[in-house]
Amino acid sequence: MASASGRQLRAMLRKDIVMELRTKEMIMSMGLYSLLTMVVYFVALSQAGSNFDPRDIAAGLLWLAFIFTSMLGLNRSLVHEKDQGCLEALLLSPVDRPVIFFAKAGGNLIFLLAVEALTLPVFGFLFLQGTHLDWGSIALLPLILIVGSIGMAGVGTLLATMSVNTSGKDFVLAMLFIPLMYPLLLGAVTATGGAIVGGAQGVSVFWTGMGWVVGYDVIMLLASYGLYEFIVGA
Amino acid sequence: MRSITTRAMIALVLGGVLTLGAFIGAFFWAGVPDFGFVRTAGQVDSVRYKGPFEQAIDEARYLANYAGYTVEVEADGESVRGELVSADAESVEIATGSGNVTIDAADFEAATVFGSEYGRPDWGQKIFYFHVPVAEISFVVFAFAAFYAIRFLMTRNRDYDTKNRVSMEVTLVFVGLTMATGILWTKAAWGVWWDWEPRLTTYFILTLLVIAYFVLRNSVEDEERRAVYGAVFSILAFIDVPISFFITRLIPSNHPVIEGGGLEGPMLISFILGQIGMIALGYAIYQLRMGEVQLQERIEQAKTLLER
Numbered sequence: 001m002a003s004a005s006g007r008q009l010r011a012m013l014r015k016d017i018v019m020e021l022r023t024k025e026m027i028m029s030m031g032l033y034s035l036l037t038m039v040v041y042f043v044a045l046s047q048a049g050s051n052f053d054p055r056d057i058a059a060g061l062l063w064l065a066f067i068f069t070s071m072l073g074l075n076r077s078l079v080h081e082k083d084q085g086c087l088e089a090l091l092l093s094p095v096d097r098p099v100i101f102f103a104k105a106g107g108n109l110i111f112l113l114a115v116e117a118l119t120l121p122v123f124g125f126l127f128l129q130g131t132h133l134d135w136g137s138i139a140l141l142p143l144i145l146i147v148g149s150i151g152m153a154g155v156g157t158l159l160a161t162m163s164v165n166t167s168g169k170d171f172v173l174a175m176l177f178i179p180l181m182y183p184l185l186l187g188a189v190t191a192t193g194g195a196i197v198g199g200a201q202g203v204s205v206f207w208t209g210m211g212w213v214v215g216y217d218v219i220m221l222l223a224s225y226g227l228y229e230f231i232v233g234a
Numbered sequence: 235m236r237s238i239t240t241r242a243m244i245a246l247v248l249g250g251v252l253t254l255g256a257f258i259g260a261f262f263w264a265g266v267p268d269f270g271f272v273r274t275a276g277q278v279d280s281v282r283y284k285g286p287f288e289q290a291i292d293e294a295r296y297l298a299n300y301a302g303y304t305v306e307v308e309a310d311g312e313s314v315r316g317e318l319v320s321a322d323a324e325s326v327e328i329a330t331g332s333g334n335v336t337i338d339a340a341d342f343e344a345a346t347v348f349g350s351e352y353g354r355p356d357w358g359q360k361i362f363y364f365h366v367p368v369a370e371i372s373f374v375v376f377a378f379a380a381f382y383a384i385r386f387l388m389t390r391n392r393d394y395d396t397k398n399r400v401s402m403e404v405t406l407v408f409v410g411l412t413m414a415t416g417i418l419w420t421k422a423a424w425g426v427w428w429d430w431e432p433r434l435t436t437y438f439i440l441t442l443l444v445i446a447y448f449v450l451r452n453s454v455e456d457e458e459r460r461a462v463y464g465a466v467f468s469i470l471a472f473i474d475v476p477i478s479f480f481i482t483r484l485i486p487s488n489h490p491v492i493e494g495g496g497l498e499g500p501m502l503i504s505f506i507l508g509q510i511g512m513i514a515l516g517y518a519i520y521q522l523r524m525g526e527v528q529l530q531e532r533i534e535q536a537k538t539l540l541e542r
Contacts, residue, residue, distance in 0.1 A: 234462035
């Protein structure tokens with residue numbers, strides 16, 4: 001049974017990835033969106049001159065870009081399923097509901113990580129040039145990106161499955177997603193900030209933030225996993 | 235039908251009398267709780283609105299309200315005593331016998347304000363007897379909403395969905411009251427209307443989640459689906475309640491916390507009266523709204539029967 005679920009999971013993940021590789025729709029839209037966000041950041045910071053250390057605000061700006069691009073991707077991934085009647089077909093097929101949840105969340109996680117991997121160097125190139133960076137602690141960044149994205153993709157998939165069936169899709173997703181994401185965002189920004197600022201203190205701050213995010217992930221993923229069955233069946 | 239209204243009326247009268255009693259007790263019998271800046275409630279009776287007081291301050295910017303008071307500031311291991319000239323987030327200026335001393339806020343460790351006569355904390359603190367019960371009931375009613383949500387998902391009985399929705403409506407009422415009274419107190423005690431402080435932030439998130447619940451419900455057409463989505467979201471949103479409740483106890487926060495045995499005598503009695511009264515009022519609002527909703531449903535049923 002376990003191997004059957006594993007095969008189903010892989011098949012559904014492959015379906016999402018193949019579709020994405022053919023259309024490149026999600027990566028393109030999310031990537032361009034995060035680039036546009038950088039332009040907005042430049043405008044927002046243009047009046048601040050050089051009286052601030054970009055490393056202090058980098059973490060917040062990064063996660064701001066991630067959370068908005070993730071909403072874009074989450075919405076799209078479920079809108080596809082719904083518009084083409086794919087979700088109904090999936091529900092008719094003999095697949096466990098949790099498998100659908102993990103497959104969709106896994107797909108969203110992969111796209112989210114891809115966009116983050118694109119955004120991070122671009123952000124560093126545009127905003128962090130000339131600042132002192134501690135590469136030893138920067139190397140910790142992928143860890144928090146992965147752990148934070150797991151929570152975002154998991155909870156986001158559950159909420160997006162709800163919001164595609166509502167009349168105000170994007171707005172409802174934002175309204176549900178951002179408040180629920182608050183604890184994760186706070187922890188992730190704390191950890192990212194610690195990693196970017198670096199030093200022994202930065203690293204200890206990083207692990208504190210990581211602790212919060214991991215705790216959030218465990219609680220929220222368990223809740224999402226348990227509740228997805230009701231949502232997708234309704 | 236009648237029993238619900240009767241119960242609601244009894245609860246309403248009981249709640250009204252108890253809450254009124256708590257207010258009378260709070261205003262004419264109990265002292266002024268000193269929850270301005272101090273985390274422990276151990277010294278609640280030490281501050282009077284007439285007579286001398288000592289106020290401990292743990293951040294330089296909170297001294298801003300005390301210009302003209304005699305203060306003793308500890309900074310960089312030294313202690314400076316004198317009249318406070320000005321204070322903000324950057325520096326503190328104190329007039330001592332031998333000229334003015336400016337202290338950098340980064341060196342600031344702690345300060346004590348010595349006031350007399352019209353000392354703050356003042357009557358604004360009396361909001362404690364309303365704000366705290368209201369906030370606690372908002373958590374309790376939210377817990378009921380989450381409980382009914384779980385019951386609904388287990389049984390698919392539509393009664394539980396109605397109970398879940400009505401509980402969330404009552405939660406919204408109490409959350410609104412908590413926010414309103416909290417903001418008034420924040421202005422009175424901290425000098426600002428809002429501060430991004432852990433308790434305030436998590437409670438603000440809670441407010442948004444409760445509003446989001448209604449946004450979600452209103453944008454789903456299908457009735458069955460609306461019920462399931464509402465139930466699932468209220469369970470997810472409930473996770474913020476323990477976070478909001480315990481956060482002031484876990485990480486440093488300026489929001490006052492009542493610690494065990496902090497309240498005594500008249501204050502404790504008024505506080506407990508107010509809490510019981512508020513529970514009764516919450517129950518009354520819930521039952522009244524429930525009666526209204528059930529009446530609406532009966533009307534709808536009657537309409538569909540007539541149309542046939």
